[in-house]
Amino acid sequence: MYNKVVMDHFKQPRNVGVIEDADGVGEVGNPLCGDMMTIYLKIKDDKINDIKFQTFGCGSAIAVSSMLTELAMGKSLKEAKQISNKDVAAALEGLPKNKMHCSNLGADALHMAIQDYEDKKAGVKRSGPARKEEHAHEKESHCYCPYCDVELAEAVTFCEACQRNLDEEH
Amino acid sequence: MINLDHISAAPLLPEVKEVMIDAINSDLHNPSSQHQAGEAAAERVEAARESVRQLIGAGGGKEIVFTSGGTESVNHAIKGVALASRNGGNHIVTTNIEHNAVIRSLKRLSGFNFKVTSLPVDETGRVNPDDVAKAITDKTLLVSVMHSNNETGTIQPIKEIGAITRERKVLFHSDAVDSVGIVPVDVDDLNVDLLSFGSNRYYGPHGVGGLYIRKGTRIFPLLEGGVQEHNKRGGTENVIGIIGMGKAAELAARDMDTRMTHLLALKNYILAHLPEYIDEYLINTNLEYSLPDLLNVSLKYIEGESVMLMLDGDGVAVSTKSACATGSLRASHVLMSLGLSHADAQGTIVISWGIGNTASEMDRFFASLAESVKMLRDMSPLYKNHSNMS
16 A cells, blocks of 8 residues: 555654654644644754654654655755645655545644744744644645545535545545 | 454355365356256255355245345345335335445435435444334335444344334345354344345355345345346356355354354453553443454554554554545544544554464564554654653
8 A cells, every 4th residue: 555665654753752842833633534743843043953743643644744854854944845745745755645635744734833933933922833724625736536536626525437425525 | 464354354264265176176067057067056056055044044045145245235135125115115224334335325225216214323333223113114115234333343133123123014134244154143033034144254255145035025136137046136156156155154154153152252352451451442342242253442542544554564464444544534434423533433443353363363463552552652642641752
């Protein structure tokens, strides 16, 4: 199901843990699908000096988190903001199609954590970490039927190809 | 590999392999052919039917139809009864925890003027027979309730429901795919009119199964074609598969008591020793009414596919019902029906063992599970105990 790179990051995830005195914390989560991810950042001279993650999720979600931290480590904030979910999936040499939406939220969590750091610096007060409940479906250009894998337009509730109702988001 | 995923695939027994290989080497002809070669094949098929008949206590051989497996049997039972409906019967009663073969067959029928009442189960996973009685109307054609659930192993009060459907003169189908060959199932004792079952569950081949149709039941074929299977299922029989299924049925009936004793001992072993290895988990199987060879466990704060992959790395196969592991990415309807939260449902694994497993294999599974759970909880933002962080 998963390729060797994904399995390597799943089995030996890099940078797992919490940074207690983090400069920025970002969370993303999708309660329906179940995956949740928290990214902790330590920033020095506008660079990511340390990054750690915590993830509740499937093999793909854990591998994504691990790869993301490797991609982001040592990067300037400007560079880190450019990292996309697609970049993470590409670095992992691909993820199963049905996992692209729900478990590929690492970059979103990173961007939230950077936002949290920048907000703090600008004096914005927040009770918890920067949070994003739903990951950005609108940013994705493709959706696929979970049953027959045919490409679908956003927000359709019925798959013409396999004649199935799609009750929930896909 | 330690196979604790028998619900997905049980190994063929050596005796089953032997008869199937012999059948392949015998170049059996078409059972419908009237020459001697055809009749020899037909005899083998009828011998298998007799073994299956004895396994489920059916009255006569003509009541058993061989199919391509549980899914076809279920589709045949439900759609066949619906197609044969007359006098305006268009209502079907079922439960919220059925297998998708039932759910999707009924969903399909609901697009053709059939009405479906789907009953909830209690928090232990069982349907209340009184609810079935209340749901039956003068339009009710069929009640379909599974014998045991494929995710939790919980057994339903089929006999009690059968008494109700008999009294109300409504047809009763039970999807018994996960029970037949494992626990005693007797169609007369249960008062069912239709019973679906497979073959692999009791160490026979995949791709073959059976449907019990009580004599006099009004039902149309699902597969129209020739007059095979007493005109109930067109298509040349899967002779080799049927012969394997017959052998598996014969052995299941013969060895059921000793197998159950072994399987139940392993179940009790797991229940007794699991707390020594992990904490904060839920057993979603009804321990009073359930199969002897399956447990459904929710591991808090972690996700089931990750657990399954880690166990797989240690050579232990289990299955998971986490949304992430299914093609549809949805939480299991069975676990939702039990009232589990999405997070708890996500952490669910299904452990199903077989007659070849041993207690020492369970010890290896426990050790691997404990390590996997610790690693994943250390990684989980939902796990409060941060003192464990490495």
